[in-house]
Amino acid sequence: VKSIRLLDYVPEGLPGPEHFDIVTEIFNFEESLVNLTPDSVIFRAQVFSADPYLRNRMKAGRHLDPLIPGEIIKGYTAGVVIASKNDKWQVGDYYGANLPLKTITILSGEALSKSLVWKLPSIINDLNISYGIGVLGMPGSTAYGGLIDVLRPLQGETIFISAAAGAVGGLVGMLAKSLLNCRVIGSCGGESKVNLVKEKFGFDHAINYKNIGSKEELIAALREVAPEGIDMYFDNVGGMHLEAALELLRVRGRIAICGQIVDYNSKEMANVPFSPWKMIYTQQRIEGFLCSDWLVGKKGNFHRDMPKFVIDGKVIVEETVFEGIESWPLGFQSLFTGGNTGKVVIRV
Numbered sequence: 001v002k003s004i005r006l007l008d009y010v011p012e013g014l015p016g017p018e019h020f021d022i023v024t025e026i027f028n029f030e031e032s033l034v035n036l037t038p039d040s041v042i043f044r045a046q047v048f049s050a051d052p053y054l055r056n057r058m059k060a061g062r063h064l065d066p067l068i069p070g071e072i073i074k075g076y077t078a079g080v081v082i083a084s085k086n087d088k089w090q091v092g093d094y095y096g097a098n099l100p101l102k103t104i105t106i107l108s109g110e111a112l113s114k115s116l117v118w119k120l121p122s123i124i125n126d127l128n129i130s131y132g133i134g135v136l137g138m139p140g141s142t143a144y145g146g147l148i149d150v151l152r153p154l155q156g157e158t159i160f161i162s163a164a165a166g167a168v169g170g171l172v173g174m175l176a177k178s179l180l181n182c183r184v185i186g187s188c189g190g191e192s193k194v195n196l197v198k199e200k201f202g203f204d205h206a207i208n209y210k211n212i213g214s215k216e217e218l219i220a221a222l223r224e225v226a227p228e229g230i231d232m233y234f235d236n237v238g239g240m241h242l243e244a245a246l247e248l249l250r251v252r253g254r255i256a257i258c259g260q261i262v263d264y265n266s267k268e269m270a271n272v273p274f275s276p277w278k279m280i281y282t283q284q285r286i287e288g289f290l291c292s293d294w295l296v297g298k299k300g301n302f303h304r305d306m307p308k309f310v311i312d313g314k315v316i317v318e319e320t321v322f323e324g325i326e327s328w329p330l331g332f333q334s335l336f337t338g339g340n341t342g343k344v345v346i347r348v
């Protein structure tokens, strides 16, 4: 059994392999099977996720629920059931979960009832198990909830999305296009990402923000492709992008605050100035949200709808795959250097 630990808090800067270690323990399957108590299940992880939110949890005192150095990192994972004494789980069932990142996890019935573990739909197999940490997992629920229930798009409206070549941003744009025929504008870092977003994801326009030095330049670039302004902004990054979007936002415009990745490697989170009075007359709405409500099924119908969207080709899956648990730190780092397109997947 292998797992990932955080060695110490990382108050600022780019996280890297020096901040983590991989722990190896002996696991005897036959013995575990003999000792398996009623209602218990043995889960074998096939993929681990690396997600930006974990960066903030590596800062002591800066997060309500920080990671504990020396403990196994809890994160998103997906895999297959290899033994079960629980009526609800059969050997061969595929699952998605938020659990300590261990290749083998044994959960008692009670532990299972307190953990976030969900069954993946029948389209899942050993080859596409990574959907359980992507389109059918946490980032998928973020795109679904943030777009459909927070931004609530109307047919044909204009939406601007930052980190558009990433896991969440790409899905938001594809759903806005395929479900509501929105005019979709993305921002991302680099020409190859611009091409990906337009050619593969079907965005109408994409801006390479790395060629842009200031908020004013970003506003000008946006005005070129959206002279009448934008109806919605899906904010994955904060900073200059959020400031420009506020400037371009039309009457009854909406902004979903999903992430502020520009600040994740800094000690402090920056503030962005905005004008409350302007929001009154323009009847605009800015809403922060967490994906968990959709992932656990409190809101919307993510687990029913998203597999259908995948089958119907309303979204396509883009991934950057890292091989082996030892590559987890590099997969995680890629989120902050822009080394990934689509979902970062670590095959374990």
Ligand SMILES: NC(=O)c1ccc[n+]([C@@H]2O[C@H](COP(=O)([O-])OP(=O)(O)OC[C@H]3O[C@@H](n4cnc5c(N)ncnc54)[C@H](OP(=O)(O)O)[C@@H]3O)[C@@H](O)[C@H]2O)c1
Pocket (backbone or CB within 6 Å): 051, 052, 053, 138, 139, 142, 163, 164, 165, 166, 167, 168, 169, 187, 188, 189, 190, 193, 236, 237, 257, 258, 259, 260, 261, 262, 263, 289, 290, 291, 292, 334, 335, 336, 337, 338, 339, 340, 341, 342, 343, 344
């Ligand atoms: N609210 C929620 O419940 C929730 C849930 C999931 C994710 N999120 C947030 O959603 C955002 C996207 O998450 P994800 O998992 O889909 O990650 P992702 O977009 O796949 O990867 C992160 C991307 O952010 C961009 N980036 C990194 N540093 C940046 C900077 N300084 N300025 C501008 N862009 C930068 C990079 O793309 P470029 O090459 O284009 O720069 C990178 O590829 C994150 O902010 C995350 O925290 C929120």
